Amino acid sequence: RELGSSAFRRLCRSEHLNYVRVREWSDVHRQLSSLIGKPKGADGTQDPDLVHKAILSGLLSHIGILDERTKPVQGTKRPPPADYVGARGARFSIFPGSGLKKKRPSAVMAAELVETSRLFARTVAAIDPEWAEPLAGDLAKRSLSEPHWSTSQGAASAYEKVTLFGVEIVPKRRVQLARFDRPFARELLLRHGFVEGEWDLTHLDKRLSAFERRNLELRRRLEKVEERERRRDILVGDEAVYRFYDARLPRDVFDVRSFEAWWKDASGRTPRLLDMTEADLVDEASRGDERDFPARWQQGDQVLSLAYRFEPGAPDDGVTAIVPLALLAQLRPDGFDWQVPGMRD
Numbered sequence: 001r002e003l004g005s006s007a008f009r010r011l012c013r014s015e016h017l018n019y020v021r022v023r024e025w026s027d028v029h030r031q032l033s034s035l036i037g038k039p040k041g042a043d044g045t046q047d048p049d050l051v052h053k054a055i056l057s058g059l060l061s062h063i064g065i066l067d068e069r070t071k072p073v074q075g076t077k078r079p080p081p082a083d084y085v086g087a088r089g090a091r092f093s094i095f096p097g098s099g100l101k102k103k104r105p106s107a108v109m110a111a112e113l114v115e116t117s118r119l120f121a122r123t124v125a126a127i128d129p130e131w132a133e134p135l136a137g138d139l140a141k142r143s144l145s146e147p148h149w150s151t152s153q154g155a156a157s158a159y160e161k162v163t164l165f166g167v168e169i170v171p172k173r174r175v176q177l178a179r180f181d182r183p184f185a186r187e188l189l190l191r192h193g194f195v196e197g198e199w200d201l202t203h204l205d206k207r208l209s210a211f212e213r214r215n216l217e218l219r220r221r222l223e224k225v226e227e228r229e230r231r232r233d234i235l236v237g238d239e240a241v242y243r244f245y246d247a248r249l250p251r252d253v254f255d256v257r258s259f260e261a262w263w264k265d266a267s268g269r270t271p272r273l274l275d276m277t278e279a280d281l282v283d284e285a286s287r288g289d290e291r292d293f294p295a296r297w298q299q300g301d302q303v304l305s306l307a308y309r310f311e312p313g314a315p316d317d318g319v320t321a322i323v324p325l326a327l328l329a330q331l332r333p334d335g336f337d338w339q340v341p342g343m344r345d
Contacts, residue, residue, distance in 0.1 A: 193259075
């Protein structure tokens with residue numbers, strides 16, 4: 001702006017700049033600025049990433065990801081050549097005259113791919129490969145892996161991989177499984193949240209999470225029955241518990257958030273809908289007579305509590321009579337040589 005045409009030409013020559021190329025750049029910059037409309041108060045500078053994204057929309061098949069597994073040249077200490085994996089399995093290198101050759105960016109796009117002694121990318125720019133995802137549309141291919149339950153998120157998650165012409169533009173990203181497979185996400189919620197208790201309901205109103213405490217208390221009480229009868233087949237398995245909740249929860253409940261929204265409304269109408277009963281947790285056919293395993297034992301006018309534990313090898317395995325210290329001197333050996341009826345065989 002300050003120099004005339006001849007003076008500016010001499011300046012370019014003294015600075016070793018190509019005058020024609022500078023004029024070309026100036027014209028392109030002026031044309032782009034007029035097209036986008038320079039905002040008021042702007043200094044004329046623009047984010048170069050926006051320009052690269054615009055150009056990338058027409059060069060989706062000219063992107064490449066650096067192959068980190070490339071080995072160094074055998075017998076030398078030179079770094080390995082920067083090989084890039086491109087569309088449809090093509091491999092190319094950045095043209096030696098490029099300013100990005102030594103920088104080895106993790107992802108690039110190229111204006112052109114030229115094959116001489118090998119395939120070279122010319123006029124390249126470093127990019128973020130995730131820029132290509134919204135531009136690619138249906139050309140992007142997605143695949144899911146490792147579906148799992150996330151306790152912190154209260155939802156089923158998975159890892160998504162996005163490829164474009166075989167190039168991994170998003171190698172591994174955590175996503176909500178319900179977006180892709182809602183029935184499977186619901187199954188993981190039931191198995192891990194309701195059956196295994198792998199969730200956090202502390203932020204809920206205590207009245208809404210009371211069903212879980214009542215069911216847990218019932219289960220612990222019935223586990224004591226198993227200890228008493230020295231069996232592990234009285235309580236029903238996890239599949240029966242899963243079927244109990246599966247029959248009561250609607251199909252649109254697939255994570256903790258959707259469960260909370262449904263349960264706040266449903267608990268007002270049926271507050272005991274999710275409460276288990278003893279019949280839901282006990283296999284009646286395998287349960288013995290409670291009289292064979294009494295909770296108390298009497299000697300004369302003294303009534304002692306009995307504790308049961310089923311763990312062979314432990315010091316208290318079997319039946320233990322709980323004797324208060326004040327009653328110890330009043331006890332007689334009579335009766336202690338007999339087991340409870342259920343264990344005499």
